Amino acid sequence: MEVKLMRNILDSNDEIAAFNRETFAACGVVVMNLMGSPGSGKTTLLEKTLARLVDKIKIAVIEGDLFTAKDAERIERLGVDVIQINTAGGCHLDAAMIQKACTSLDLDVISLLIVENVGNLVCPAEFDIGENFKAVVLSITEGDDKPLKYPLIFKESEVVLLNKVDLLPFTNFNLQSAREDLTTLHPTIKIFETSCTKGTGLDDWAAWLLGKAAH
């Protein structure tokens, strides 16, 4: 019974996600689903990314959060259109939430839509929202064992940002081991090493993202 209902929920989500995907394609919008643990640095990374891209292409952001609008307020300050979704305690965004949020966006003029998911390394990976690709932020301070412990999100993501590399000297994180585990799980995964404090890797990442949005 529980399993059957879970399947119904996922089937229904997949149908709405497919509808979202068709809508985005028709409007020429590329959609990135940005995921990662609480505190991995998603919002700060997003701020730094937007600062590099906002003059080049039209970007909008959907911010997923349990209750607050703290992240959306940070993005709005950059002059980017942002829609806040509050999940009221829910642990992930789903396709219907994205569909509803998009009614407040002018998709025809947007080239890149970035969806910052709820901070969670488990549930968001299970729900297709109609994105073109998923990205996952893993911060150095979380430990190099996380790819093998939370494999689905790294298998599902086209790109991983190893973030907060400025803290490498103060942790026992083994970059080589993390890279090996990531490519074992997902041989074609693209890996960036970034630090929003020092600016490391952000230009390369933004250029890559711009390339994705241009296709």
Added chain:
Amino acid sequence: MEVKLMRNILDSNDEIAAFNRETFAACGVVVMNLMGSPGSGKTTLLEKTLARLVDKIKIAVIEGDLFTAKDAERIERLGVDVIQINTAGGCHLDAAMIQKACTSLDLDVISLLIVENVGNLVCPAEFDIGENFKAVVLSITEGDDKPLKYPLIFKESEVVLLNKVDLLPFTNFNLQSAREDLTTLHPTIKIFETSCTKGTGLDDWAAWLLGKAAH
């Protein structure tokens, strides 16, 4: 339909949790449900805690993980009885999983049972497993905005460990602001500042936990 079923799942979980709680009380076992984000440092903290308590009281550990036994292997090296629960991708432990795991433990000889939940700041807080109290680990590198962004887990937890305080000089984490938010959410919450790298606060924390287990 979905809401109704979710209520059924939670009702059923609460019944099993109540049964677990009665069983633990009858056997004189104090149970701590240890929660926190992926990479907040739960397992390392547990290792340091066990090292301080293992000669004083009989402790057992239940390790929740999505797929691997990496954490259980770390605990086993300390000579502590440990049961691994793999949730096969599930984002939290529930009362039935704990009930089943306990059939492999001799509860009559155990004084303290520590359950390390799946790394997740959302879902584990929603599921009673029959514990006496919940504890949450929040690492400095996750940011001081997390209590207000993920309020339930901090409202539910009797104690919070602000972990990795050795990294305070390298982050913009505001300890005072975090403490204020925590006590606003939960006025009686007990707060420890800990660092497993430097050993900060671990003796106080272990002494507090020993006091809980003695009651």
